[in-house]
Amino acid sequence: GAVVSQHPSWVICKSGTSVKIECRSLDFQATTMFWYRQFPKQSLMLMATSNEGSKATYEQGVEKDKFLINHASLTLSTLTVTSAHPEDSSFYICSARRQASYEQYFGPGTRLTVT
Amino acid sequence: AQSVSQHNHHVILSEAASLELGCNYSYGGTVNLFWYVQYPGQHLQLLLKYFSGDPLVKGIKGFEAEFIKSKFSFNLRKPSVQWSDTAEYFCAAPGAAAGNKLTFGGGTRVLVKP
Numbered sequence: 001g002a003v004v005s006q007h008p009s010w011v012i013c014k015s016g017t018s019v020k021i022e023c024r025s026l027d028f029q030a031t032t033m034f035w036y037r038q039f040p041k042q043s044l045m046l047m048a049t050s051n052e053g054s055k056a057t058y059e060q061g062v063e064k065d066k067f068l069i070n071h072a073s074l075t076l077s078t079l080t081v082t083s084a085h086p087e088d089s090s091f092y093i094c095s096a097r098r099q100a101s102y103e104q105y106f107g108p109g110t111r112l113t114v115t
Numbered sequence: 116a117q118s119v120s121q122h123n124h125h126v127i128l129s130e131a132a133s134l135e136l137g138c139n140y141s142y143g144g145t146v147n148l149f150w151y152v153q154y155p156g157q158h159l160q161l162l163l164k165y166f167s168g169d170p171l172v173k174g175i176k177g178f179e180a181e182f183i184k185s186k187f188s189f190n191l192r193k194p195s196v197q198w199s200d201t202a203e204y205f206c207a208a209p210g211a212a213a214g215n216k217l218t219f220g221g222g223t224r225v226l227v228k229p
Contacts, residue, residue, distance in 0.1 A: 034216070043205060043222045044159075093159070102147045102166075102209050104217060106159035 003027055004096050006107035013084055021079045021110045023094030029074035030096030038091040050077050084114040117142040117210035121220035129228050136191040136223050138206030148189040149207040198229045
């Protein structure tokens with residue numbers, strides 16, 4: 001149990017366009033989902049925390065208008081990178097956790113390349 | 116705020132050698148600690164976790180970790196590594212603030228030579 005999927009697994013887009021990444025918990029209800037960014041050979045950097053039905057909480061330095069997060073249901077959260085630029089190219093990873101649990105289950109990640 | 120530090124960025128060793136990866140956290144109020152592993156081309160997987168009880172925690176694939184509260188440490192060990200243990204290992208701990216956010220260490224890239 002506790003499987004998290006992401007779609008797409010990789011995407012290439014042109015500069016200025018928007019890209020939506022989906023994160024789904026397949027076999028459990030995720031009250032909280034987290035979005036991370038991972039640069040090559042670096043650790044995961046938390047971008048935002050999203051609770052179902054409420055606005056996401058963004059980490060310092062993360063532009064909320066650029067990285068739109070929606071957590072409309074207990075099994076789905078989406079991250080939309082708006083007006084993407086080459087510097088947004090990265091590996092985006094989501095994780096999900098059950099209520100009252102610290103343990104997070106990670107998705108496989110989405111590699112975004114902006115040309 | 117919580118900070119998690121991993122002492123080694125890269126470790127290279129031969130099969131059958133013993134492995135120990137250091138992890139230190141800063142916020143003393145935490146008692147929830149995690150080690151995650153990321154195999155090449157794969158997503159993060161939970162290796163083991165400590166919540167309470169016996170400070171020596173056994174995880175999957177022969178890994179174990181010891182929680183030493185006085186040292187703010189949660190080091191990962193494996194007595195005899197295999198080539199398939201080649202991966203990146205991340206230590207993580209939640210912070211003092213609410214929200215159950217995990218803070219990750221910088222990761223340790225382990226290469227096991229056959």
